[in-house]
Amino acid sequence: MIPGDYVALAVILFVIGAVGVLIRRNAMVIFMCIELMLNAVNLAFVAFARLHGTIDGQVIAFFVMVVAAAEVVVGLAILMAIFRSRRSASVDDANLLKY
Amino acid sequence: MNAAHVLAASTVGAGAVVAFWILAVISVAAALGLVLAPRAVHGAVLLAVVMLSLAVLYGVAGAPFLAFVQIIVYTGAVLMLFLFVLMIVGVSAADSMRETIRGQRLAAGLAGIGLLVLLALVVGHAAIGPAAPAGSNYGVLNVQRLAQLIFTRYVFPFELTSALLITAALGAMVLAHRERTSPKPSQRDLARQRVRGDHPAPLPGPGVYARGDAADMPALLPDGTPSPLSLNPVMARRRGSAIRVPGPGVPAPLPPGEPGKDGGPDAEPDREGAHP
Numbered sequence: 001m002i003p004g005d006y007v008a009l010a011v012i013l014f015v016i017g018a019v020g021v022l023i024r025r026n027a028m029v030i031f032m033c034i035e036l037m038l039n040a041v042n043l044a045f046v047a048f049a050r051l052h053g054t055i056d057g058q059v060i061a062f063f064v065m066v067v068a069a070a071e072v073v074v075g076l077a078i079l080m081a082i083f084r085s086r087r088s089a090s091v092d093d094a095n096l097l098k099y
Numbered sequence: 100m101n102a103a104h105v106l107a108a109s110t111v112g113a114g115a116v117v118a119f120w121i122l123a124v125i126s127v128a129a130a131l132g133l134v135l136a137p138r139a140v141h142g143a144v145l146l147a148v149v150m151l152s153l154a155v156l157y158g159v160a161g162a163p164f165l166a167f168v169q170i171i172v173y174t175g176a177v178l179m180l181f182l183f184v185l186m187i188v189g190v191s192a193a194d195s196m197r198e199t200i201r202g203q204r205l206a207a208g209l210a211g212i213g214l215l216v217l218l219a220l221v222v223g224h225a226a227i228g229p230a231a232p233a234g235s236n237y238g239v240l241n242v243q244r245l246a247q248l249i250f251t252r253y254v255f256p257f258e259l260t261s262a263l264l265i266t267a268a269l270g271a272m273v274l275a276h277r278e279r280t281s282p283k284p285s286q287r288d289l290a291r292q293r294v295r296g297d298h299p300a301p302l303p304g305p306g307v308y309a310r311g312d313a314a315d316m317p318a319l320l321p322d323g324t325p326s327p328l329s330l331n332p333v334m335a336r337r338r339g340s341a342i343r344v345p346g347p348g349v350p351a352p353l354p355p356g357e358p359g360k361d362g363g364p365d366a367e368p369d370r371e372g373a374h375p
Contacts, residue, residue, distance in 0.1 A: 004227040006160065009123045011222055013130050015215040020134035022207035028139045028185060032146045035177065036130055039153050050160050053231030055241065058162050059248050065172050066260045070267035072177050076184045077274035084277065089188045092199055
């Protein structure tokens, strides 16, 4: 267990997730990329907790998981509502508030 | 720093290091696949791979509780929710990889590289040393220590999460609820509609042949042509189907008022009511 390597992996996963959020247009995939970023941050929390020998980081990661679960529930409900009215899950189509 | 790494590697044992590198490669490859896969379902499965490898990494890093919570909550609950919504939204809908905004992908790539460089510089300058000696917080007492922390120092955030979860459940119910804009058609209305329509008899069932017995085989009309009425429109839209119902493989977007045909959230199970 080398915390530096864990943090490096977390950085790479976070960047991949961020790029995915930027380049994809399917709202579901964007959502999954956000989950990927949250997971990467959790990994960094666990690595730093191990680095310091405490487990406060694990508690924070646990709370992040709870918040992520709540976020997914609400976000997917919004997505379904949008899909129901627009028949599309693409973020390009929901542009009524543009300009 | 390098000497510290070597020292740490010698103390943690080779197994953890090997596990880390294998899982790191797997998770990064799966994350790249998630970003690049055109279909959202493939992305969801690849995300499951990432989450499972992270769960194992948590276990290696001395967080067995988080490892199991990761598997149960993330891989079990969150990803299942994703897959359910994907089934509703439409599994076959592949994301077109065509750029709609010119230069967006290039800009996103540059932003990603910039973010990577920035974070790498930050992490590289941080001089992250070897792990502290694992005290009683790690190992078999991990769960007890976590419980002590959650119910003492973090008891207020813990109580707040209950409010958050209740709010999220209520919000999901409100958002997913659909107000009926028209009265629900009764059985009498449906029967009348069917008799008055152009198809009083039941629609033909899918075909059953010697070489195939499946719901995606169209029935054949007397002249040998496949009957479009015999197939569910979702099936007919799949690749390789003998029937092209609305157009050449492209699902025709429905006007918002029309009841869903393609397995949408409000699609009626009866095909009789859906076909024009």
